[in-house]
Amino acid sequence: MSDIDLFILFLEMSCFSKDEARTISYYFFNNYSKSMSEFVREHLLSKCKTDSLSATLLKFSKAYDDLNIRNKIKSVVDVNHHELIKGDLHIHTNWSDGNNSIEEMVEKANQLGYKYISITDHSLVNKGRIEMNPQKFLMQLEKISEIQRFYEIRIIKGIEVDVNENGSLDYPNEVIKMADLVIGSIHFDYGKGDIKSLELLNQLLNNEYVDIIGHPLNKIGQKSFLKNLDKIISVAEKNAKVLEINLSPDRIIESEFLVKYLGSSNIMFSFGTDSHTRKQMELINISNLWIDKINKESILNTYEDPLKLIKKKMDKNSR
Ligand SMILES: [Zn+2]
Numbered sequence: 001m002s003d004i005d006l007f008i009l010f011l012e013m014s015c016f017s018k019d020e021a022r023t024i025s026y027y028f029f030n031n032y033s034k035s036m037s038e039f040v041r042e043h044l045l046s047k048c049k050t051d052s053l054s055a056t057l058l059k060f061s062k063a064y065d066d067l068n069i070r071n072k073i074k075s076v077v078d079v080n081h082h083e084l085i086k087g088d089l090h091i092h093t094n095w096s097d098g099n100n101s102i103e104e105m106v107e108k109a110n111q112l113g114y115k116y117i118s119i120t121d122h123s124l125v126n127k128g129r130i131e132m133n134p135q136k137f138l139m140q141l142e143k144i145s146e147i148q149r150f151y152e153i154r155i156i157k158g159i160e161v162d163v164n165e166n167g168s169l170d171y172p173n174e175v176i177k178m179a180d181l182v183i184g185s186i187h188f189d190y191g192k193g194d195i196k197s198l199e200l201l202n203q204l205l206n207n208e209y210v211d212i213i214g215h216p217l218n219k220i221g222q223k224s225f226l227k228n229l230d231k232i233i234s235v236a237e238k239n240a241k242v243l244e245i246n247l248s249p250d251r252i253i254e255s256e257f258l259v260k261y262l263g264s265s266n267i268m269f270s271f272g273t274d275s276h277t278r279k280q281m282e283l284i285n286i287s288n289l290w291i292d293k294i295n296k297e298s299i300l301n302t303y304e305d306p307l308k309l310i311k312k313k314m315d316k317n318s319r
């Protein structure tokens with residue numbers, strides 16, 4: 001893939017149609033000498049419909065500006081994902097801050113030949129900006145059951161739940177229990193940095209309701225993570241927690257680090273595109289960077305029924 005194609009792809013994955021993206025790229029490559037992120041800030045951010053899309057466009061443009069990351073993405077993003085990958089386990093819809101409906105994401109999953117898709121919208125994201133309160137989540141569960149009747153592909157009822165400053169999850173346990181699959185994620189360090197985030201990671205690894213830790217390095221520096229590596233590996237193995245290899249372009253360095261230092265452990269991993277638009281689901285191809293570096297049996301997405309595996313591991317460890 002060329003720089004121009006990737007530039008267009010990133011625009012399409014966030015705020016623009018293919019035609020718009022082509023026109024914008026023509027202008028960028030012929031008249032603009034600054035970086036993509038500067039260009040985006042100066043000309044494009046205000047054109048995105050939602051804050052979430054603007055944020056995505058900016059993150060992706062920063063990934064584009066980093067030559068190392070750009071080359072990695074270019075080498076795999078148009079290469080079909082491995083046939084062993086049966087589904088995407090991290091997807092947002094317009095029930096939280098995603099741009100497309102559940103149906104639109106499911107249609108795309110069908111096009112990608114998946115056996116399942118896991119809808120994992122944000123919970124409260126407890127910074128005052130409520131994404132999906134518990135009542136809305138319960139409505140979403142009903143909606144998914146309704147939609148499921150029209151599709152053969154399995155729609156997994158998931159949630160991406162945040163961890164509060166005190167280590168609890170930001171949905172009540174009785175609500176979390178309703179989800180088939182729970183991604184626990186750290187999105188905030190509560191202004192307290194590395195040490196706090198490591199403590200929150202430890203809380204997630206020990207929380208009986210959490211199945212997958214989303215983007216496990218978020219808010220944690222590589223040095224701090226490495227210092228605690230043995231402990232993290234042993235707790236994750238003991239509690240049968242799955243660690244996510246997040247496929248968002250802005251997280252490539254994080255994910256590469258995880259594969260490098262944990263890829264040969266006995267930990268289970270899951271691939272998730274963390275898509276907020278339909279087009280972003282094509283980021284599953286980024287898994288090509290790492291799929292041959294991890295034992296296939298340690299990748300949740302290679303199983304026909306990932307939930308069964310999570311359940312089995314739980315029983316085995318009698319949690
Ligand atoms: Zn997240």
Ligand SMILES: [Zn+2]
Pocket residue numbers: 090092160214274
């Ligand atoms: Zn997410």
